[in-house]
Amino acid sequence: MNFKSLLAFFILLTSLNLNLSAQAGDDRLNEVKKMAAKEVTDGWKFGGGFGFDLSGLGILNPQLGSGGNRFAFGGLTSLFGNNKQAKYYWNNDISLQLAAQRIGGKAKPFQKNLDILRLGSRFGYDILKSKLFAALDITAESQLLPTYVGNNIEGDEADLLSQFLSPVRIAVAPGIDYKPNAQLSFFFAPASWRFIYVGNDSLAALTGQPLGNELGKNTRSQLGYALKAQYVTKFLKDKVALTSKIGWFADYTKSLNGNVLWQNNMSIALFKGVSLDLFGDIFYDHFTLVAVKDIPEGTAAADVAPFLGLKPSYTGGFLLKYNLIF
Numbered sequence: 406m407n408f409k410s411l412l413a414f415f416i417l418l419t420s421l422n423l424n425l426s427a428q429a430g431d432d433r434l435n436e437v438k439k440m441a442a443k444e445v446t447d448g449w450k451f452g453g454g455f456g457f458d459l460s461g462l463g464i465l466n467p468q469l470g471s472g473g474n475r476f477a478f479g480g481l482t483s484l485f486g487n488n489k490q491a492k493y494y495w496n497n498d499i500s501l502q503l504a505a506q507r508i509g510g511k512a513k514p515f516q517k518n519l520d521i522l523r524l525g526s527r528f529g530y531d532i533l534k535s536k537l538f539a540a541l542d543i544t545a546e547s548q549l550l551p552t553y554v555g556n557n558i559e560g561d562e563a564d565l566l567s568q569f570l571s572p573v574r575i576a577v578a579p580g581i582d583y584k585p586n587a588q589l590s591f592f593f594a595p596a597s598w599r600f601i602y603v604g605n606d607s608l609a610a611l612t613g614q615p616l617g618n619e620l621g622k623n624t625r626s627q628l629g630y631a632l633k634a635q636y637v638t639k640f641l642k643d644k645v646a647l648t649s650k651i652g653w654f655a656d657y658t659k660s661l662n663g664n665v666l667w668q669n670n671m672s673i674a675l676f677k678g679v680s681l682d683l684f685g686d687i688f689y690d691h692f693t694l695v696a697v698k699d700i701p702e703g704t705a706a707a708d709v710a711p712f713l714g715l716k717p718s719y720t721g722g723f724l725l726k727y728n729l730i731f
Contacts, residue, residue, distance in 0.1 A: 453484035456726035479504025540582035547573040597631035615694035664690035685721040
């Protein structure tokens with residue numbers, strides 16, 4: 406091999422080595438970028454929203470027919486803690502809707518407008534290309550403050566209608582979570598267990614079991630299937646966010662009668678961290694009675710059955726909300 410041939414061969418090897426090194430460098434750079442992106446998106450993320458409603462009206466020596474004093478307060482608190490990893494996710498949330506008002510002077514009791522405490526947790530393990538997950542869904546629902554006849558927050562023990570953990574509804578559902586895209590998810594559990602507990606013996610003994618427990622018991626245990634779906638989206642340059650989720654439970658032993666909860670929320674961004682939220686919920690439970698007529702003042706808790714019925718419960722409202730990610 407002459408000098409020119411040797412030089413050409415050396416240049417070829419050098420060029421090949423440089424190309425291989427560049428390719429390895431590019432591969433390593435892409436790997437680093439992927440790891441950096443993973444570090445940003447994976448792991449725990451915490452946040453929440455706080456909405457508050459406050460209104461009042463005061464009248465001294467009112468004209469006949471002009472009305473009376475009114476003071477109302479309430480709001481919504483929601484917190485979440487979500488953990489996302491390469492092969493699994495774990496989402497947790499807690500929300501409280503609470504509102505009360507007093508119409509008249511200090512002698513009048515505060516009346517409850519709204520009191521719903523909800524907790525949820527879902528763990529999912531990736532079994533098919535981040536689209537299909539084996540999942541466990543757990544929820545619990547109760548209230549924070551006691552409720553007496555007339556929706557009063559305070560009253561005599563004989564007028565008590567419900568309180569914290571009376572009732573509490575717990576559902577445990579192992580199943581499949583399908584996420585075709587970032588906006589949609591569908592959950593199905595062929596064997597879901599639902600448990601209602603009424604901790605107060607007097608409330609458990611109310612005529613008609615309006616809190617969902619079985620006759621003569623403080624509890625009701627159910628086995629059935631559960632279906633859940635959720636849709637989230639943003640539009641108008643991410644100024645408006647919409648969330649809609651619905652869940653259905655059907656009891657195998659009760660001709661597939663069960664309960665449904667449909668929750669909707671629209672959040673309109675006003676400025677950084679502050680939004681106007683509009684929400685609406687529909688709840689129906691085949692084993693829980695709701696007030697279909699106003700319960701007159703002075704009615705004993707044991708005598709409220711004629712004013713109750715098996716119908717859906719509707720809740721809606723709007724409030725200013727402050728959102729925070731930390």
